Amino acid sequence: MSAASIPLPLARAARFYGSTLGKKAIMALTGFIGFGFVIGHLLGNLQFYLGPEALNAYGAKLRDLGPILGVVRGVLLLAVVAHILAAFQLWRQNRRARPSRYVKWSPTKSSYASRTMLWSGPILFFFILYHLMHLTWGSAHPDYRHLASGSPDVYHNVVAGFSQPLAAGAYILAMVFLGFHLVHGVWSMFQSIGWSHPRYTPLVKSFATGVAALIVIGNISIPVAVLLGFYQR
Numbered sequence: 001m002s003a004a005s006i007p008l009p010l011a012r013a014a015r016f017y018g019s020t021l022g023k024k025a026i027m028a029l030t031g032f033i034g035f036g037f038v039i040g041h042l043l044g045n046l047q048f049y050l051g052p053e054a055l056n057a058y059g060a061k062l063r064d065l066g067p068i069l070g071v072v073r074g075v076l077l078l079a080v081v082a083h084i085l086a087a088f089q090l091w092r093q094n095r096r097a098r099p100s101r102y103v104k105w106s107p108t109k110s111s112y113a114s115r116t117m118l119w120s121g122p123i124l125f126f127f128i129l130y131h132l133m134h135l136t137w138g139s140a141h142p143d144y145r146h147l148a149s150g151s152p153d154v155y156h157n158v159v160a161g162f163s164q165p166l167a168a169g170a171y172i173l174a175m176v177f178l179g180f181h182l183v184h185g186v187w188s189m190f191q192s193i194g195w196s197h198p199r200y201t202p203l204v205k206s207f208a209t210g211v212a213a214l215i216v217i218g219n220i221s222i223p224v225a226v227l228l229g230f231y232q233r
């Protein structure tokens with residue numbers, strides 16, 4: 001296809017994505033999708049405290065969504081891939097733009113935030129892979145079980161999974177990294193959409209920290225509850 005035959009909206013979208021602003025917009029949009037998922041997932045996870053029937057019924061209800069679940073999973077996967085790709089391209093662009101790697105290094109607030117993203121992002125990527133192998137596919141689980149209906153026994157799988165202190169510890173640590181990623185991610189999302197007025201800065205920072213803390217504490221409470229034996233049998 002010659003450049004002249006590319007439809008105008010597509011060519012415009014490609015030109016926009018080619019700019020730093022375009023990549024930041026994609027980071028903000030896909031980050032927002034991930035943020036929404038993490039909040040929804042926390043609300044689902046907290047049903048752990050309602051006991052085995054409630055948690056397993058919730059898991060079965062999600063699976064019953066059939067094609068809708070397929071679409072949601074597809075959007076989520078696309079968002080994760082686009083988020084990582086745009087992050088990598090922005091990082092490479094920044095590296096190229098830096099005048100010299102040997103000038104005296106002086107840490108600034110913004111480089112602290114972007115360095116945090118640089119290590120917490122890849123750690124979260126590997127955590128999600130491990131998490132899927134552990135609680136979704138069962139390939140990294142010591143005793144992954146299904147119910148008579150054929151659905152996974154989510155409650156048993158969570159309890160047996162977190163009864164291993166090493167696995168529970170890995171989740172707790174990953175949630176701390178998730179907290180760092182969310183604080184800086186939510187903050188940069190607001191900056192990318194132009195909400196960086198000094199008057200809103202403290203509000204945005206408190207919002208980002210508050211939501212991240214709720215997500216981290218809510219999720220960490222589950223492996224901690226299992227390790228302490230605080231669950232329904």
Ligand code: HEM
Binds near residue numbers: 222
């Ligand atoms: C302690 C915290 C967490 C617990 C207890 C937990 C629990 C679970 C469980 C039990 C499943 C399988 C559900 C089923 O098969 O019905 C699952 C799936 C999943 N979790 Fe988590 N999770 C936690 C944290 C996270 C975090 C922080 C993320 C992302 C950053 C995440 C991403 C996912 C994804 C992508 C799936 C697959 C969803 C699907 O089937 O489409 N989880 N989680």
